[in-house]
Amino acid sequence: MKRKKAMLTKRRKKVRTDDSESTGSLSFNSPKMDIPVVNFNAYKLGEDQIPDERLSVMIEEIKQAFSGTGFVYLENTGIEQQEVNRVMDVSKKFFLLPEDTKTLWARNSDHENFNDGWVSSEIERLNPLRPGDLKEAFNISHLDSVLKWPSDASIPEFQEVLDSFFRRCKALALRVLEVTALSLGLERDFFISKHRLIGTNKNCTTLRTLYYPPLHKVTVKSNQVRCGEHSDYGSVTLLFQDESGGLEVMNRSGQYISAPCIPGTVLVNIADLMQRWTSDVLVSTFHRVLLPPDDKMNTSRQSVAFFVHSDNDEIISCCDGSNKYPPVSALQYTKDRAYISYKEANASDLAV
Ligand SMILES: O=C(O)CCC(=O)C(=O)O
Numbered sequence: 431m432k433r434k435k436a437m438l439t440k441r442r443k444k445v446r447t448d449d450s451e452s453t454g455s456l457s458f459n460s461p462k463m464d465i466p467v468v469n470f471n472a473y474k475l476g477e478d479q480i481p482d483e484r485l486s487v488m489i490e491e492i493k494q495a496f497s498g499t500g501f502v503y504l505e506n507t508g509i510e511q512q513e514v515n516r517v518m519d520v521s522k523k524f525f526l527l528p529e530d531t532k533t534l535w536a537r538n539s540d541h542e543n544f545n546d547g548w549v550s551s552e553i554e555r556l557n558p559l560r561p562g563d564l565k566e567a568f569n570i571s572h573l574d575s576v577l578k579w580p581s582d583a584s585i586p587e588f589q590e591v592l593d594s595f596f597r598r599c600k601a602l603a604l605r606v607l608e609v610t611a612l613s614l615g616l617e618r619d620f621f622i623s624k625h626r627l628i629g630t631n632k633n634c635t636t637l638r639t640l641y642y643p644p645l646h647k648v649t650v651k652s653n654q655v656r657c658g659e660h661s662d663y664g665s666v667t668l669l670f671q672d673e674s675g676g677l678e679v680m681n682r683s684g685q686y687i688s689a690p691c692i693p694g695t696v697l698v699n700i701a702d703l704m705q706r707w708t709s710d711v712l713v714s715t716f717h718r719v720l721l722p723p724d725d726k727m728n729t730s731r732q733s734v735a736f737f738v739h740s741d742n743d744e745i746i747s748c749c750d751g752s753n754k755y756p757p758v759s760a761l762q763y764t765k766d767r768a769y770i771s772y773k774e775a776n777a778s779d780l781a782v
C-alpha cells in the first residue's frame with residue numbers, strides 16, 4: 431500500500447511540474463491525482479467477524495480520504511479484476527447492439543421501475559449547463575424485476591453477470607458504510623441500518639454500466655463532454671473504469687486532476703446525501719469525464735458505477751445531532767437531484 435501511495439505521489443509531482451494549469455480544452459490533459467490507496471484486506475469480502483481493533487488503521491485512512499478529497503482507491507476488497515472485466519465484456523456486447531434492439535429495454539419513466547433499463551446518448555446532462563452527455567448507460571436497481579433484462583440471444587449471460595455483480599457491490603458497499611460509521615465514532619451499523627432494502631423497489635441503489643462511444647463520426651456540440659461536472663447524489667459510489675482513463679476529480683483548490691484506473695482497485699467516493707448526513711465532515715466532490723484527445727476520438731470508454739442510496743422511506747438527519755441541515759427524505763432528495771439532470775436546459779451551449 432505504502433509503495434503504491436508513494437508511486438502515485440511521485441507521478442503527481444512529476445506531471446505537476448509541467449502541467450499544473452487547466453488548458454481550457456475539453457479533452458483531458460490534467461495533472462495526476464493524489465487520491466489515497468487504502469488496503470481493505472482486513473475487511474475484504476469473505477473476512478467475517480473482524481474486531482474493530484483489527485480495522486483501526488484502515489478506519490483512520492478512510493476517514494482521512496473521505497474528509498479530504500472525498501475519493502479513495504480500495505485495494506484487496508475481494509472484488510477481482512476478472513469480475514469487473516466480465517461486466518465490461520457483457521456490457522459492451524449490449525451497447526454494440528443496434529439502437530432499435532436496445533430501445534426494447536429503454537428506461538421508461540412512467541413505469542414503476544422508472545430507473546431501470548437503457549439510457550441512450552445525450553439524454554442526461556450531469557452538468558445542466560452543457561449539452562447532453564455523450565454516453566449510454568444501462569441501469570439496474572430492482573433485482574426482482576424481470577421486465578428490463580435484455581434477452582437478446584447474443585448475450586444470454588447479461589442478467590446473470592450483472593445480477594451477481596450487483597450483489598458483490600452491495601456486499602462491499604455495506605462494509606464500506608460500516609467502516610465509515612466507525613471512522614466517525616458511530617455505532618458500526620449506524621449507516622447500514624438505513625440501507626437494508628438495496629436491490630428492492632424501496633431503495634434507489636443502482637448498478638449502472640456506462641459506455642462512452644467513439645466520437646470520430648459524431649458531430650460534437652460546443653461544450654459537450656462525455657460526462658459533465660457533477661457530484662453523486664446518494665451515500666457512496668463504487669466506480670470501476672477501464673484503462674482508457676479520463677475521469678477527473680476536483681481538488682480542494684478547484685482544479686480538476688486525473689483519477690486514473692488502477693486495475694484491481696475500486697474507486698469509492700462520498701456522495702451528497704452522505705455529506706449532508708455527516709454535517710460536511712465527509713465531502714462529496716465534483717468530477718467529470720471530458721472528451722478524449724484528438725488522436726483517441728475513435729476509441730470508446732467503459733465504466734461501471736454502483737450508486738448507493740439509503741432506503742427510500744428513511745429520513746436523514748445530521749448524524750452529530752447538529753441540525754446543520756433539516757431532516758430530508760432519502761427518496762425525495764434523490765428525486766429532486768435527478769430531476770435536474772433530465773430537464774431541458776434553456777440554452778444548451780452556455781459558457782461553462
Ligand atoms: O464514467 C465514469 O468514470 C464516471 C461516471 C460518473 O461519475 C457518474 O455517472 O456519476
Ligand SMILES: [Fe+2]
Pocket residue numbers: 660661662717
Ligand atoms: Fe459521478
